[in-house]
Amino acid sequence: MATVREADPRGAVLAFVLQVLGALSALGVVLASRLALSAVLDERAADDPDLLIALLLLALFTALSGSVGVLQAAQQRLLGERVSQLVWRRLLRVTTSVDLPTYESTRFLQRLDRVRSNAVSRPVAVSGALLGLVGSGVGVAAMTAALLSIEPILVPVLLAAGIPSVLIARRSSRAEFDFAKDSTYLAQRRGYLKMLMSHRFSAAEVRAFGAGPGLMARHQQDDDAYLARLTTHSRLKQRFALLTVAASGVSLALALLVIVALVSANRIALPDAGAAAIAARLLAGQLVTVFRSVTSLIESGPFLRDLEGFLAMDGLSTEAGERRGLETGLAVRGATFSYPGATRRAVDEVDIDVPAGSVVALVGENGSGKTTLAKIIAGLYPAAADSITWDGEAIEPADLRASVTVLFQDFIRYQMSVADNVVMSDTSNPVDEDRLRAALDRVGVGSAIEALPRGLDTVLGIELEDGADLSGGQWQRLALARALYRDSPLVVLDEPSAALDPRAEHELFADVRRVLDGRSAVLISHRYSSVRLADHIYVMDGGRVIEHGSHAELVAAGGRYAELYELQSRTYLES
CATH class of the missing domain: 1.20.1560.10 (ABC transporter type 1, transmembrane domain)
Known part of the structure; x- marks a missing residue:
C-alpha cells in the first residue's frame, strides 16, 4: 500500500x-x-x-x-x-x-x-x-x-x-x-x-x-x-x-x-x-x-x-564521487582479487605505478589477469584498504571511479544518436558540444560523423529506428571519443585498436600522446608493436607481475616479454 x-x-x-x-x-x-x-x-x-x-x-x-x-x-x-x-x-x-x-x-x-x-x-x-x-x-x-x-x-x-x-x-x-x-x-x-x-x-x-x-x-x-x-x-x-x-x-x-x-x-x-x-x-x-x-x-x-x-541488497553508493586531478600519479600495492568459486587468485599481490602524464602498458597471455587488474584500477573491483593511492593518499572507491575512465574491448554500441554515444560517459554534466567535437576530431572520426545524414544527431543502429551504421573501426574510434569526452586524468584502454586496420592502428598509436591530451593511460594490448611506445610495461602471468621495464629493457633482459615479442615479430617477418 x-x-x-x-x-x-x-x-x-x-x-x-x-x-x-x-x-x-x-x-x-x-x-x-x-x-x-x-x-x-x-x-x-x-x-x-x-x-x-x-x-x-x-x-x-x-x-x-x-x-x-x-x-x-x-x-x-x-x-x-x-x-x-x-x-x-x-x-x-x-x-x-x-x-x-x-x-x-x-x-x-x-x-x-x-x-x-x-x-x-x-x-x-x-x-x-x-x-x-x-x-x-x-x-x-x-x-x-x-x-x-x-x-x-x-x-x-x-x-x-x-x-x-x-x-x-x-x-x-x-x-x-x-x-x-x-x-x-x-x-x-x-x-x-x-x-x-x-x-x-x-x-x-x-x-x-x-x-x-x-x-x-x-x-x-x-x-x-x-x-x-x-x-x-x-x-x-x-x-x-x-x-x-x-x-x-x-x-x-x-x-x-x-x-x-x-x-x-x-x-x-x-x-x-x-x-x-x-x-x-x-x-x-x-x-x-x-x-x-x-x-x-x-x-x-x-x-x-x-x-x-x-x-534491499547493498550496492555501490549512488552518490557521485569527486573527480580529482592527478599531480604525481597512481600507485597500486599488493592488489589481490579472487572470483567467487575460483581456486586461484585472478590478481595476486600486484604492485604497479602509473606516473602522471605517462603511458603504462599491461601485457601477457590470455587469463594472466590484465583486465581484472584494470577493473581494480578503475574502482570496479574491490581492493584492500590503502592498496591504491592517488597522489600518495588513499582514495575512496567512488572518487576513484569518478577519476578514471575505462574503455573495454567489448564496449557498448548504443542505439542512440552519435552525440548520445559520446556524452554517455559524463551524463552528470550538461552537454558540451565543443568538447564533444574535439573528442571526435582527436580520435580521427570527426569528418566521418559530419558526413552522416544528420551529423551528431544521426541515430546509430537500425534496431530501434531507421538509422545509420558505422564500420567496426569507426565504432571503436567513437568509443574512444566517449572515453576522452569524460575528461578524467587517467584512462584505461583495454585493446583500444582491436577493430582497427594496421594503418589506422599505427596512426592512433604513433600519435597516442596527442590523442590522450596529457592524460595518464593504462594500455592493455596483445600487439607488442603498439605497447613498445609505452613509458613502462608490466608483464603479467598467472595474476602476478613477473617483469617490468621499458620495451628496450625487457627485450634486453630476454625474459617472457622478449619471448612473446619475438614470436609475434617472427610471424610478421615470415609472412
Whole structure:
C-alpha cells in the first residue's frame, strides 16, 4: 500500500472511492429490488408512485453498478502502470549500482531473472487485490447487514465457504513460488536461445554456420521440458481453483435452499425471500472476489519477499564521487582479487605505478589477469584498504571511479544518436558540444560523423529506428571519443585498436600522446608493436607481475616479454 501511495496518491484514493461506490451500488440494487417486489406482489398498479420509484431506483443502481465496474478497470490499469514503473525504477537502481563482482555472480543473475520474470509484476497484482479486497469487504459488510435484517441464519452459511478457500490459497501460493523458483534456469536458457536466433548481433554467424536448426532443436527441447512442468503445475492449480469454486457454490446452494425452507415455513414473506435471494447471490459474488483477492495476496507473498530482499541488497553508493586531478600519479600495492568459486587468485599481490602524464602498458597471455587488474584500477573491483593511492593518499572507491575512465574491448554500441554515444560517459554534466567535437576530431572520426545524414544527431543502429551504421573501426574510434569526452586524468584502454586496420592502428598509436591530451593511460594490448611506445610495461602471468621495464629493457633482459615479442615479430617477418 505504501508503494501504491507513492506511485499515485490521488489515483489510489480514486480507486478506493470507486471500490466503495461499487459495493454500495450493489446494496442499492438489493434494497430497490425488495421495494419493487413488494409493490408487484401487492398487485399495485403500474402507475403507482411507489412501484415507479422502486423501478427507477432499481434501474439507477443497476446502471451505477455496471458503470462503476468499467471505471474501476480503467483506473486500475492506470494505477497498475504507475506502480509497475515505480517498482522497475527501484529494480534498475539496484542493477546499475550493485558492485560488479556481485552482479557477475551466477546466483545474482539467476535471482535477477526470477525477480524480473515473476516478482516485478506482483506489486501491480497486489494493488489490484488490495483494492478488490477493500471494495468486496465493504460489499460483504453491506450484504451481510441486509441479510441480517431479513434472516440472520443465511450469513454463517455463506461465510463458511471462506475457510476452505483460505486454506487452499496457502497451498496454492507455495506451489506457485516453487514452480517459479525451480523453472528459473529453464526460463533463462530459453530466453538466451531466443536472443541468439532473433537478435542482430548473432544473425550473421548463425547463418554462416547454419546453426539455426541446431538452436531450434535445443529451444524445442527446453520448450518441451518447460511445458511438461507447466502442465503439471497448471493441473494442480486447476484442482485448487475447482475446490474453491465448489466451496462457494455449495454455500450459495445451501443458502438458497434455506430461503426456500423459510418461505415454506412462512418465516419470511415473498418480497423478503426475493431480496434475500438477490443479496445471497451478490454476497456470494463478493465473497468470491474476497477469496480471490486473499488468494492473490497469499500467492504474492513469497514473490514480494523475494523482491523486497533483492531491492534491499547493498550496492555501490549512488552518490557521485569527486573527480580529482592527478599531480604525481597512481600507485597500486599488493592488489589481490579472487572470483567467487575460483581456486586461484585472478590478481595476486600486484604492485604497479602509473606516473602522471605517462603511458603504462599491461601485457601477457590470455587469463594472466590484465583486465581484472584494470577493473581494480578503475574502482570496479574491490581492493584492500590503502592498496591504491592517488597522489600518495588513499582514495575512496567512488572518487576513484569518478577519476578514471575505462574503455573495454567489448564496449557498448548504443542505439542512440552519435552525440548520445559520446556524452554517455559524463551524463552528470550538461552537454558540451565543443568538447564533444574535439573528442571526435582527436580520435580521427570527426569528418566521418559530419558526413552522416544528420551529423551528431544521426541515430546509430537500425534496431530501434531507421538509422545509420558505422564500420567496426569507426565504432571503436567513437568509443574512444566517449572515453576522452569524460575528461578524467587517467584512462584505461583495454585493446583500444582491436577493430582497427594496421594503418589506422599505427596512426592512433604513433600519435597516442596527442590523442590522450596529457592524460595518464593504462594500455592493455596483445600487439607488442603498439605497447613498445609505452613509458613502462608490466608483464603479467598467472595474476602476478613477473617483469617490468621499458620495451628496450625487457627485450634486453630476454625474459617472457622478449619471448612473446619475438614470436609475434617472427610471424610478421615470415609472412
